[in-house]
Amino acid sequence: xxxxxxxxxxxxxxxxxxxxxxxxxxxxxxxxxxxxxxxxxxxxxxxxxxxxxxxxxxxxxxxxxxxxxxxxxxxxxxxxxxxxxxxxxxxxxxxxxxxxxxxxxxxxxxxxxxxxxxxxxxxxxxxxxxxxxxxxxxxxxxxxxxxxxxxxxxxxxxxxxxxxxxxxxxxxxxxxxxxxxxxxxxxxxxxxxxxxxxxxxxxxxxxxxxxxxxxxxxxxxxxxxxxxxxxxxxxxxxxxxxxxxxxxxxxxxxxxxxxxxxxxxxxxxxxxxxxxxxxxxxxxxxxxxxxxxxxxxxxxxxxxxxxxxxxxxxxxxxxxxxxxxxxxxxxxxxxxxxxxxxxxxxxxxxxxxxxxxxxxxxxxxxxxxxxxxxxxxxxxxxxxxxxxxxxxxxxxxxxxxxxxxxxxxxxxxxxxxxxxxxxxxxxxxxxxxxxxxxxxxxxxxxxxxxxxxxxxxxxxxxxxxxxxxxxxxxx
Numbered sequence: 001x002x003x004x005x006x007x008x009x010x011x012x013x014x015x016x017x018x019x020x021x022x023x024x025x026x027x028x029x030x031x032x033x034x035x036x037x038x039x040x041x042x043x044x045x046x047x048x049x050x051x052x053x054x055x056x057x058x059x060x061x062x063x064x065x066x067x068x069x070x071x072x073x074x075x076x077x078x079x080x081x082x083x084x085x086x087x088x089x090x091x092x093x094x095x096x097x098x099x100x101x102x103x104x105x106x107x108x109x110x111x112x113x114x115x116x117x118x119x120x121x122x123x124x125x126x127x128x129x130x131x132x133x134x135x136x137x138x139x140x141x142x143x144x145x146x147x148x149x150x151x152x153x154x155x156x157x158x159x160x161x162x163x164x165x166x167x168x169x170x171x172x173x174x175x176x177x178x179x180x181x182x183x184x185x186x187x188x189x190x191x192x193x194x195x196x197x198x199x200x201x202x203x204x205x206x207x208x209x210x211x212x213x214x215x216x217x218x219x220x221x222x223x224x225x226x227x228x229x230x231x232x233x234x235x236x237x238x239x240x241x242x243x244x245x246x247x248x249x250x251x252x253x254x255x256x257x258x259x260x261x262x263x264x265x266x267x268x269x270x271x272x273x274x275x276x277x278x279x280x281x282x283x284x285x286x287x288x289x290x291x292x293x294x295x296x297x298x299x300x301x302x303x304x305x306x307x308x309x310x311x312x313x314x315x316x317x318x319x320x321x322x323x324x325x326x327x328x329x330x331x332x333x334x335x336x337x338x339x340x341x342x343x344x345x346x347x348x349x350x351x352x353x354x355x356x357x358x359x360x361x362x363x364x365x366x367x368x369x370x371x372x373x374x375x376x377x378x379x380x381x382x383x384x385x386x387x388x389x390x391x392x393x394x395x396x397x398x399x400x401x402x403x404x405x406x407x408x409x410x411x412x413x414x415x416x417x418x419x420x421x422x423x424x425x426x427x428x429x430x431x432x433x434x435x436x437x438x439x440x441x442x443x444x445x446x447x448x449x450x451x452x453x454x455x456x457x458x459x460x461x462x463x464x465x466x467x468x469x470x471x472x473x474x475x
Contacts, residue, residue, distance in 0.1 A: 006030060007431060008060075008067040009239075009424025010052065011417060012155055013037075013232060014091060017051040020420040021064060024428040032417075033060045041094035045077055045085055046165065048151065049158050066225040067159065068427035070235030070419040071152025073181040076130040078145040083166035087141045089151065090130045098124040100132035104183075104200060105270075112268035117196065119180065119187045119264055119274025123333075128183030131200040147206035148197075150178050152229040159226050160218040172208040173217045177234030177283065179210050180276040187276040188264040213279050214430055227430040229423065230278040233258055233285060236389075238278055238422030240413060245384030247376060249369050249402075251392035255291030257372035258283055265379045271334055272375050278426060284379050286372035288334045291365060292392040294327040298361035302354050306395070309358050313397035316359035318404065318456035321351035324463045325364030326471055334372050335468075335475040345467045362397045366405040367464035373406060385409045389418065403449045404457030410449045 004023040011018040014037065021031040035054035038047055061067070074092040079085060090097070101122040108114055111121045122129045127148065135142040149157070149167070153174045157167040179185040184196040184207075192207055211217060211228040218226050230238075233256065242248060242260050250256040258275075265274030265284040277283035299309040328340035344360070373383060386406050392398055393412055403410045451457060468475055 003063065004030070005431070006064045007424050007427040008064045009235075009420040009422065009427060010067065010069045010155070011232065011235070011419035011423065012048050012052070012069060012071045012151055013419070014072050014093060017048065017055045018417050018420050019052070019055045019060060020417055020424055021060060022421070022424040022428070024431070031060050033057070041091050042088040043091065044088050045151070045154050048155060049165075052155065061224070064224055066227060066427040066431040068227040068235075068423035068425075068430070069152045069155050069159070069229040070232050070423040071150060071155060071178065071229065073150070073178060073231040073233060074125045074127050074130075075151040076127050076134070077149040077151060077154045078134065078141065079147040079149065079167055080144045081146040081169065083147070083168055086144050087134070087138065090133075092125040094130070095124045097129040097133035100124075100136065101126065101129035104129060104132055107199060108196075111270045114183075115266045115268045115270070115274065117193060118183055118185065119266060120183065121267075121270030122183045123270075126181065126183040128196060128200045131197065135201050142201055143203075145201070145205060147172070149208055150174060150182070150231070152178055152231065153208045156217050156226055156229050159220055162221045169206060173211050173228065174208040175211050175213065175228040175230045175234075175278060176276040176280075177278040178229070178231035180274070181231055185210070187274060187282055188266075213426070214433065216430055225427070225431055227423075227427045228278075230426065231275075232419045233275070234278040234283060235419040235422035235426070237283060238425045239416070239418030239420070240387055240389070240422070242387060245382060246387055247373055247381070247383045247385070248387045248389060249373070249406075251291045251369075251388065251390035251398070253291065253293055255288035255369050255372070256285065257288070257369055257376065258285035259376055259381050259383070261379070261381055263380060267375070267379060270336065272379055278422075284376055284381070286334050286375050288368055288372055289330045289332050290327045290368055292390065294325075294329060294361055294365040295392055295395070297329060298358060302358065309361070310395050310397045312355045312358035313362045314400065316353075316355040318401075319460055319463065320356040320359040320363060322346040322348065323351045323356045323360040324467050325360040326464070326467050327361070327364040327368055332368070334368075334375065335472070337472055337475060340472060343467060343471050346463075359397070362395070362401050363405065363460050364464065366398065366402055367461060370405050370461060383408050385411055388412050399449055403451040405460055407451060407457055409451070412448070
């Protein structure tokens with residue numbers, strides 16, 4: 001009797017490698033493993049490979065027929081002509097290239113020119129910005145660079161290369177989702193912009209071939225099919241099973257708002273990154289700097305923990321008796337206010353209470369993310385519901401307030417490793433050859449909240465907008 005058809009999904013994130021082995025027919029997780037990555041904003045890619053080996057040790061991949069890799073977006077893996085790594089990979093969170101990004105924007109003719117060229121305006125996280133930084137600050141490394149891969153591209157190449165650490169020139173592949181975060185591949189045309197690579201680095205380089213969503217990247221020495229793979233946000237969208245009308249709000253240390261769209265985005269303001277997804281559609285995305293940290297910081301101020309903050313916020317009322325928080329505790333990216341600070345407004349003797357401050361923190365954090373939803377709506381999206389994920393999504397106060405602030409129903413998926421699950425779904429669909437990443441069963445949502453009756457949400461948003469405009473006119 002044949003056993004279950006097993007597929008594996010890999011989430012190679014900034015902090016760790018996580019691997020899920022899934023029964024492709026039932027959707028059940030059969031086995032899982034994980035291993036840490038070194039801390040920092042640059043890392044030798046070999047650490048990712050060793051973490052993958054560690055996470056899959058002890059027979060974790062026994063019986064697996066296909067594997068997919070979801071990797072952290074944007075990271076720059078520079079290779080020499082022999083396929084060896086030139087320097088430690090610069091990760092998305094390495095901000096030393098902020099000035100390089102600004103220079104590139106100006107040199108091409110401004111934000112609108114970049115949005116028209118590749119759907120996004122470069123910031124420090126984008127690969128193209130890191131290429132310019134290397135050209136300016138490490139010219140020897142830049143001159144040795146003959147090919148540039150993304151983290152998931154490099155891991156796929158290692159999976160297919162057997163014991164060899166070198167990547168054979170011209171053999172590497174990527175997918176349209178991850179390629180769209182480089183700053184030199186256009187989701188609208190589906191083609192690279194070599195001129196933008198030349199602008200950034202000063203010379204031509206090899207780039208990985210972009211595979212279709214259901215394409216096979218290759219087969220390992222052990223006969224395991226390797227799917228195209230994708231970037232982490234694209235894999236999370238697959239793992240969540242989102243469709244048109246769904247907007248994902250991720251409440252991690254920072255915040256992310258993204259959605260599937262059937263048309264490419266072109267936001268000349270630079271707020272919306274016009275990524276592609278891993279299915280042939282598009283994934284406009286907004287990143288904010290202030291999400292769950294707003295809540296943990298407020299909890300520390302009040303001498304309590306996350307659960308205590310939750311209880312305090314629920315003991316207050318919508319609008320926190322007039323207290324409003326502009327939560328730019330770490331500056332802000334959406335809107336682009338890197339030097340901004342947080343502002344607490346409307347203080348009175350009556351509302352200077354732990355309960356109202358806790359409520360204002362929850363409402364302020366969610367209003368900041370609602371700005372991201374507004375930016376997506378400006379790109380033609382029509383939100384039907386919000387899927388709330390990340391650590392802070394489990395907060396009862398967040399779940400109660402979010403539908404009112406967002407103005408649409410909010411679904412809370414069960415906690416899960418959605419990047420790894422999405423990578424497994426891609427592997428399953430590649431193995432099945434059907435081009436649909438639904439071979440693993442759809443995600444179940446264990447909590448759904450509807451907006452409350454009344455105008456509470458509109459009033460909260462109005463107070464927030466007034467405060468934001470007062471502190472940062474035109475934002």
